[in-house]
Amino acid sequence: MMITLPDYALDYMDNLIQTGRSKLTLKQYESDLKKFFSWLAVYKENTRFETVKALRAEDIRAYFQYLKEKQLSQATIRRLASVLSRLMIYHQCVCAHEIHKLAEASPLRSLTTKDFITLEEFNKLSRQLLTKDLEVTKKSARNYLLTRNWTIVALLRTFGLTPFDIHSIMMKDLNLAQGELMLTRDKAPLTLQLPHDIMAKLRDYYFSIPESFRPKYYSNDPVFVAFNNISYSFQFDYDRQKPKALSVRAIQEMIKDEVRRTGLRKISAVNFRNAAILEELAAGTSDEKVMEQFHLTSEAALRRYKQYLQAESKG
Known part of the structure; x- marks a missing residue:
């Protein structure tokens, strides 16, 4: 699914540009945020700012479960969590403090029968x-x-x-x-x-x-x-x-x-x-x-x- 960042995420990206982040870092942030918004467009059927502000711990838990089902490494999930957390903190979203805690939950373990x-x-x-x-x-x-x-x-x-x-x-x-x-x-x-x-x-x-x-x-x-x-x-x-x-x-x-x-x-x-x-x-x-x-x-x-x-x- 092709998706563009919503205006409030672009506003956050503009802020990063002003703080002097490198082009490579900005490109990685954009890619990571698009993963989240692609998921959100399906999970909540929209990416409106009101929807993001209303997200709770169970919603964030569902996102990280989705990432784990895609077999991403724990290091990649931590990076995605870090980028998402900063966006949420920037916009003072209530779920911001839950993100890192949930991202660290249930790291990849050895498989059993x-x-x-x-x-x-x-x-x-x-x-x-x-x-x-x-x-x-x-x-x-x-x-x-x-x-x-x-x-x-x-x-x-x-x-x-x-x-x-x-x-x-x-x-x-x-x-x-x-x-x-x-x-x-x-x-x-x-x-x-x-x-x-x-x-x-x-x-x-x-x-x-x-x-x-x-x-x-x-x-x-x-x-x-x-x-x-x-x-x-x-x-x-x-x-x-x-x-x-x-x-x-x-x-x-x-x-x-x-x-x-x-x-x-x-x-x-x-x-x-x-x-x-x-x-x-x-x-x-x-x-x-x-x-x-x-x-x-x-x-x-x-x-x-x-x-x-x-x-x-x-x-």
Whole structure:
């Protein structure tokens, strides 16, 4: 997602220029702040000053959880926290004092078996995702979303995507005829060849959406559309004149609900991603390709998986 800094952030950048910061430092600050505002535009659906002023500890915690899901090193997260903290202090935001404390919480640790979803667990979850509710209750709205939800979980596990990745996929990124999905990345885009079963379910989901709400081919419409559990209908954003994108939080809640239904231990999208990364490394994929495919930004993040594999082989 391309984003420009809002005016109040540009005001802060101007202040940095006046204090004599180098061009290199300013460029790094701008890049770091854009990461935050790209996330905020999705999490709060706007980047207005009033929204930033109203942020609380739980919001900042959600941001750092997002960064950790992207497998950033603790050093990188500390740097992002420092830049964000200074912006918040400059504008006297109440959450400024929480930022460093939350950034330091839960540093990268050694991986254990609990960090990965097993094949048995995934197979159980896959079957549950396609099992209809027999009772007509408020929650039976999920019966309309079986193929959508199955596809999302399959993409998370197969390619190690994050909920943010899923939320951000647009119709122009998806080629239904060729079965290809292109992920927009900072450098070169990454093209994924979708397996037949994922493509079949994805098409089923797509054509289950009423035509008036259906995302348009080759457009900026979201592939995964939000659903109203009360009216049993897909949602449309009339201000933007396009279907409303399924939110990151809704994806996380869907996974939590389906895991609970299946009777599994606590499992999240991070467990799917970890399993996908480990699988690639175990298959002998090069470090460079793994880092590119999973958008890892540091060798420290990759090292944890390699250490786990080594420990497993010795065990």
